[in-house]
Amino acid sequence: MSDTKLDLITKLLAKAESTTPEEAEALTEHAERLMLKYGIEQARIDEKRARLGQTSEEIVQERMLFSGAYVRDIRELGAGVALALGSLHPLYGNGESALYFVGFASDVRQAQILTASLEVQAMVAMRSWWTIERHRYHWGSEADRRRARSGFIRGFGVGAAERIRESRRMLLAEAGTGMDLVLASRKERVDTFVDGMRLRKARTRRGADAGGFTRGHAAGREANTGGTAIEHE
Numbered sequence: 001m002s003d004t005k006l007d008l009i010t011k012l013l014a015k016a017e018s019t020t021p022e023e024a025e026a027l028t029e030h031a032e033r034l035m036l037k038y039g040i041e042q043a044r045i046d047e048k049r050a051r052l053g054q055t056s057e058e059i060v061q062e063r064m065l066f067s068g069a070y071v072r073d074i075r076e077l078g079a080g081v082a083l084a085l086g087s088l089h090p091l092y093g094n095g096e097s098a099l100y101f102v103g104f105a106s107d108v109r110q111a112q113i114l115t116a117s118l119e120v121q122a123m124v125a126m127r128s129w130w131t132i133e134r135h136r137y138h139w140g141s142e143a144d145r146r147r148a149r150s151g152f153i154r155g156f157g158v159g160a161a162e163r164i165r166e167s168r169r170m171l172l173a174e175a176g177t178g179m180d181l182v183l184a185s186r187k188e189r190v191d192t193f194v195d196g197m198r199l200r201k202a203r204t205r206r207g208a209d210a211g212g213f214t215r216g217h218a219a220g221r222e223a224n225t226g227g228t229a230i231e232h233e
Contacts, residue, residue: 005034005038006109006113008034009031009034009035009113010113012027012028012030012031012034013027013028013031013113013116013117015027016028016031016117017120028117031113031117032114032167035110035113035114036167036168036171037171038106038110039085039087039106039107039110040171040172040175040179040183042057042104042106042107043087043179043182043183043186044179044182046104046186047182047185047186057104057105057106058104058105059102059103059104059105059189059190059193060102060103060104060105060108061091061100061101061102061108061197062100062101062108062109062112063093063098063099063100064078064098064099064100064101064112064115065097065098066078066097066098066099066119067097069146070123070126070149070150070153071096071097072096072150073122073150073153073154073157074119074122074153074157075092075096075097075098075099076154076157077115077118077119077122077153077154077156077157077160077161078090078099078101078111078115078119079092079099080157080158080160080161081111081114081115081118081157081160081161081164082101082103082111082115083161084160084161084162084164084165084168085107085110085111085114085164085168086165086168086183086187087103087104087107087183087186087187087190088101088102088103088107088108088111088190089101089102089103089190089191089194090102091194091197102190102193102194102197103190104186104190114164118156118157118160121156121160122153122156122157122160122216122219122220123153125152125156125216125219126149126152126153126156126216126219129152129216129219130148130149130152151216152216152219153216154216155216155219155220156216156219156220157216157220158216158220159216159219159220160220161220162220163220
């Protein structure tokens with residue numbers, strides 16, 4: 001992804017965070033559509049370079065740091081985004097705040113931008129849900145209430161990842177025969193790269209609050225990942 005295209009996507013998402021909900025949705029969907037389109041274009045370019053014996057795009061690992069009370073939930077959201085995009089490998093760093101995206105440079109930047117956008121959406125959706133539903137948790141402890149909010153964000157991440165996978169499948173169908181093989185080869189090269197690294201297994205987490213997770217999952221399915229904005233050209 002070129003710097004010009006990346007700058008356009010960044011500006012669209014920045015504007016989406018300071019405008020009306022209706023315009024924000026349109027801007028975010030447009031940005032997502034561009035990211036998905038450029039990702040497929042880059043895979044085509046790289047495959048052509050490989051056939052010609054030219055140097056292909058570099059595989060990199062980039063760290064993304066998270067903070068706040070729900071840092072682990074947002075980190076899992078980011079890992080879900082990476083897996084849903086299909087050509088990346090997420091790795092957990094030391095502690096609870098770091099996530100590493102391993103993949104081709106343009107794909108990594110796409111994951112970082114999308115994760116940052118969905119982090120904002122998840123927190124806004126959770127606070128809105130909690131304002132309405134907090135009375136249902138009046139009986140519990142503060143730990144129970146925090147677990148409910150945490151469950152919402154985790155559910156949001158799972159729902160958003162499902163939407164990204166669906167959008168990706170639609171784009172691959174539009175891209176025509178053979179594109180799925182190109183992307184599979186791209187993912188295989190990333191996996192080979194990761195196989196040479198020392199991996200760290202994340203700790204098992206306690207199960208999410210069922211109510212929070214379910215509502216978060218529904219909100220994540222409705223997140224602005226661009227699934228409804230894919231257009232035929």
